[in-house]
Amino acid sequence: MKLLDRYMSAVAHYLPENRRDEITRELRSNILDQLEHLAEPDQEPSEAQVAEVLNSLGHPQKVAYQFLPHQQLVSEALFPFYKQVLGYALLLVFLVELIKLSVAFISNSYVPMASILLGYTFGLFTGFINHGLLAFAIVTGIFYVLSNPPGGKSVLQPYRCWRAEQLPPIVHDWQRIGTCDLAGEIGLNILVVLMLFHQIWMPEEQLQNIDVTIAADIVPWLYLLGALTIASLFLNVWNIRYGYWTGSKLIVNLFLNGVSAIVFIILSREAELFLPGEKLKQDMLGLVDVLNTSFKIGFLIAALYLLYEVGRDIYRVTLLGGALRSSK
């Protein structure tokens, strides 16, 4: 019976202390009953018979677990909601990391561009992994408690207030705005706003260290671009709550993209976007030309992409208009 003692000890190891004695006592009694029927009358069961019964019962951890109330990391009922919350938490982490690194990126004027970009990408990646894991652990921990409430009665019922009448008016798949697309849009908005308004948040000494100045002619256009980006940011934040395109939202987006495209085209045709600063060394003057050319090409590409989006949104508005007419 040594084998049985070892088995019971192994099962006890996986049981909570307050239930250990009660469960092992009962399990032992059941196993002894089984062995009694296997063994010859008036004889002790052999070790082989004991082993056979124990093997058929299963691994001690599995047996112990079956005696306890079933626990899940996240219950099946809460899992879709958990995934959604986790998605938003990771989106938030990504945006915070992007803002932190954008500030570091824009503040860093002495390091070569290639190194900054490399460090920026790596920093974004490691920051997102580190804080993303923390967010994952916190959200999962909260849902573990909600899935296994102390009283056994679930507190969170995310779908209780749901009504069919509240469903979003979506007729085309493209109307749904994906979380990743939204994260990308908001991230880009924040990056552009931080770059355009760097004079507001950057310390004075850092501003003095910047080797190039922005040409006075383009400043009003940059302010207009900043205003458009902030409006776009508000629209995207609104889309977190109402993540689908409607006709009116498409028209607003179309207007913002259209005007931004025009501003980008105007900027790309300007003679000079950046001028050398007073402290810039003579042998570095060529870099300003490179910077001007790079930004002009970048603005032109951005304008073309925005014009593509304008065309796409016009088409989508007509599709939604058609769907509205046919439903009347």
Add this chain to the structure above:
Amino acid sequence: MMTEDRLEKMRLELRRGVLVLAVLGSLRQSHYGYSLRKQLQDAGIDIDEGTLYPLIRRLADQGLLTSEWRQGEGRDRRYYQLSQEGAQLLETLTTEWQTLNSRLSTVLEVNK
């Protein structure tokens, strides 16, 4: 073609709820773990001990069974029997099962 694994999974799902009914039905009379298993086996319901013993404990934890330790044949055994709450539940579940079974039989017969 249905794989063995999938068939086994569906078979287990189908049996899971019915086993509770079978255990509650058998425990109108008091039984200890092994005797209950024997009675179910004799009735043609084979249930492995790794499933049965924890199931009885869970039903007892839910207040559907009462239990007491009794001395017999030189050894302690825990005997279980339906509680009042368990008896009421059994009555409701039995009606439910009979209704479901009769409707299901009709469906399976009609679509044969």
